[in-house]
Amino acid sequence: MLSLLDVFTPAAPVWSVDDLIRYSGSPPSTCYRYLKVLCGAGFLARVANGSYVLGPRILELDRTIRLCDPVYVAGTSIAQHLTDSLGYSTLLCILFSDSVMCVQQARSRDAPPQLFNRGQRRPLIAGASAKAILAHLPLHQLRSIYAKNRKDIASGGLGSDWEHFKRALKQIRSDGYCMTVGEYNPGVMSIATGLFNRDGEVLGSLAMVAWAENSDITAFRTLTPEVVRAGQEISARIAATENMMDLPARAIG
Known part of the structure; x- marks a missing residue:
């Protein structure tokens, strides 16, 4: 039904x-x-x-979600501040089943025309906002995702086999962020970091997005620490808030 x-x-x-x-x-x-x-x-x-x-x-x-969703509530003002201070668009995304969904965006003046919009869903294996979540999922979920998306994972640069896939995700976890250029939409580059609940389980991601035609990739990459710090602040707010949803959505499988 x-x-x-x-x-x-x-x-x-x-x-x-x-x-x-x-x-x-x-x-x-x-x-x-x-x-x-x-x-x-x-x-x-x-x-x-x-x-x-x-x-x-x-x-x-939708109104209830805007008032209660931990990523939306804790992250909206921080994402907007990041856009205002650095001049690039930002996105708040969550894990939804086996996909990533945008729950909020702060648009810059020269936002990419293909900017991920609130309520849109994308595959969990392409783009920085997705990979920053994927890298922190439990091993049993990753096995299910890999089994269903083996070819797309290989073409997306995440490894041609299971061991390489695990190593690629381990690198993202170690770095604390993921950066992609033109991976999901041509001409769009993005830096994303994971967002976590008080138990350290991944809820979603914060991403900063730029239009490659109007931005220098090297200069954009130097802003990575700002994105990571903002993500840590959002996660701290989520962890410190009473009566918030503690558990993330789980990927199917």
Whole structure:
């Protein structure tokens, strides 16, 4: 039932009943029951022609996340300060299932046109914001991720086999950050560091992002300590806050 929500995107925000039945693969009576429940809970709403759009409950939950999510709450002001002081865009990202999701961004004047936006998801194996999280996942999760993404991991420079994959992630952990240039989007370079809860489990990442056409790579790299310090400050805020969610989302597998 909840998977029906996945079909609503900016490219396809309105869905007819017939299309939803075809997508679900369920008998019409079952799909109608699902729609009734989702509408009753506010996750979907009917429009004039009998089709469906996302409902207002989504907005209510988004407000709750903005008030309660530890990475968003602890990191928003620090990320904005980093952008204001250094002049580059910053991103706050979290681990979501087997992907990385942006929960907040602070845009600079010359932000890359492909800047990761709030609510967008990306693979967990490409780009600095993803790798800074990936490097700190437990070994059993890494085994599952590697088994599912062996070819993409190799093409992304994380190793052609399991041992090289582990060594590449160990290096990121040792460095305390990850830097990539044009890895996920051409012309975009990024420095990212992990964000952790009070038990040292990775929750997400802080990334500083620049448009390579307008920035010098060497000069950009020298700002790495600023990103790492900002990430440490966010993690300290998370650890010091009462009634915060202690456990990170776990990758599937």
